[in-house]
Amino acid sequence: xxxxxxxxxxxxxxxxxxxxxxxxxxxxxxxxxxxxxxxxxxxxxxxxxxxxxxxxxxxxxxxxxxxxxxxxxxxxxxxxxxxxx
Numbered sequence: 001x002x003x004x005x006x007x008x009x010x011x012x013x014x015x016x017x018x019x020x021x022x023x024x025x026x027x028x029x030x031x032x033x034x035x036x037x038x039x040x041x042x043x044x045x046x047x048x049x050x051x052x053x054x055x056x057x058x059x060x061x062x063x064x065x066x067x068x069x070x071x072x073x074x075x076x077x078x079x080x081x082x083x084x085x
Contacts, residue, residue, distance in 0.1 A: 015023060
């Protein structure tokens with residue numbers, strides 16, 4: 001008695017687990033190219049921003065603290081200066 005091999009189908013709802021796994025491995029992921037391009041642009045911009053922050057970045061608070069320290073130092077030097085006349 002000859003038994004016919006099980007019929008292979010492309011419908012994922014009818015596939016068994018092994019066949020479904022094989023089917024999914026064979027197919028590529030479907031992506032929206034516009035969204036992928038925009039995501040890549042955003043990632044590149046974020047990387048560039050991080051590099052610029054590391055290279056040039058100081059926050060306004062850090063700049064203000066440094067300016068206040070410089071002003072305080074200049075004031076102390078002026079107070080300690082001797083009058084030579």
